[in-house]
Amino acid sequence: NAGVTQTPKFRILKIGQSMTLQCAQDMNHNYMYWYRQDPGMGLKLIYYSVGAGITDKGEVPNGYNVSRSTTEDFPLRLELAAPSQTSVYFCASRLEETEAFFGQGTRLTVV
């Protein structure tokens, strides 16, 4: 049982490049989330999804896009990377009104 799997674990991007952070869960959870954590700060919600085909913005969506074509996968797309997007990104999934399960995180540096 893999839980929530995020890839890659680390990545260095140049300013203006694009990339997709992958997230997959095998628990048949309908809710999925993307958070970013900046040093010394809490988790800020980027986007979330309550089911396949449904996504919504969180607190800090600018510069990101998501899609949810299947229950299992919730990729996060960064277009035109900027230094302000240097952060640790966490994907999570859950059932309604239960605890969330988090991936191990992706440490992204934009230079």
Place this chain on the structure above:
Amino acid sequence: DQQVKQNSPSLSVQEGRISILNCDYTNSMFDYFLWYKKYPAEGPTFLISISSIKDKNEDGRFTVFLNKSAKHLSLHIVPSQPGDSAVYFCAADTNAGKSTFGDGTTLTVKP
């Protein structure tokens, strides 16, 4: 406007004593509250939760108290152990499935 606040960035306690971590919220639409624990270089893991219809939930050494009138919740750890040293995040949910996190409190338990 930060809807979930953990006003103490850090807390240090002696092994065997009680640790009390606090969290305040402003949104009266929050109906489910959770505490997560995070070790360095790992994703957060669930610790304990409480529904807005309750005022206390206990699980072993961990107890969460909810005071709705004060919009305040607290996590009590008794007795504290060195392995409890981690960052603790308070999170609050709306019934739309959106989770909001505090900035975290770093707990250090000294042997």
